[in-house]
Amino acid sequence: MSKKIIALIVLGMFVMALGLAGCGSEKSAAPEKKVIRVGSETAFAPFEFQDEKTKEYTGFDMDLIRAIGKQMGYEVEIVSMGFDGLIPALEAGNIDVIASGMTITEERAKKVNFSNPYYKSGLTIVVKSDNNTIKSFKDLEGKNIAVQIGTTGAREASKVKNAKVREFNNPPEAFMELKAGGVDAVINDKPVNDYFIAQSGSKDAKVVGEPLTSEDYGLATSKKNAELGEKINKALDELKKNGEYEKIYVKWFGVKPAN
Ligand code: ARG
Secondary structure (H helix, E strand, O other), X not given: OOHHHHHHHHHHHHHHHHHHHHHHHHHHOOOOOOEEEEEEOOOEOOOEEEOOOOOOEEOHHHHHHHHHHHHHOOEEEEEEOOHHHHHHHHHOOOOOEEOOOOEOOHHHHOOEEEOOOOEEXXXXXXXXXXXXXXOOHHHHOOOEEEEEXXXXXXXXXOOOOOOEEEEEOOHHHHXXXXXXXXXXXXXXXXXXXXXXXXXXXXXXXXXXXXOOOOEEEOOEEEOOOHHHHHHHHHHHHHHHHOOHHHHHHHHHHOOOOOO
């Protein structure tokens, strides 16, 4: 055999070995898990909050998005951040979904895609238990109002004449300021207000008046990822049909969903 042929055979064997090695390493690697990164502001009980013992994120939204992930064959990773940072994070591609009691609004829908509504909500006013002057929206005129930054509650408070609106990172901080006497009222989502008052034994605070708004919560996805949005809607539909959605709803609210 000529040296040339031997060289070619050796080269051929070398290339084959490389190819085989490549296959081998691919096969032995763990199958890649599909993960969706879910952004949430996690001081919003009973929708998202940290379990004191396990430190896990828990709540209605957390159960729902995990069930949706499971239905789609994805693992869910919760990323906790400020509420006003959620849409920018989605736009920047740092998260894939927002599950954060987020109200579907026209303004937000210009930036993100919303799923079908998954929870009916609205805003209410919370005052101290011994406050007998604030009974409705018009009584808020000229008062100090606490809200969570970037929320529909903040938007509603901005409509009150001569009011001083103070923005907090989350509703618990706004409630604390109410308790301390720093503000006269909190405007925030009804189910969160009701849960807070029930938890605190209704000694410090009370809800006054009728709900100010009617709002629907939706899960938000990037406009660049319409496919994920569709998958989420499909999974949500399936969970509504197979009773899983109702189970999660009853677990957190003690009653069946209205529709
Ligand atoms: N529903 C209100 C909104 O969309 C408040 C949501 C706040 N959510 C939260 N996880 N902190 O503006």
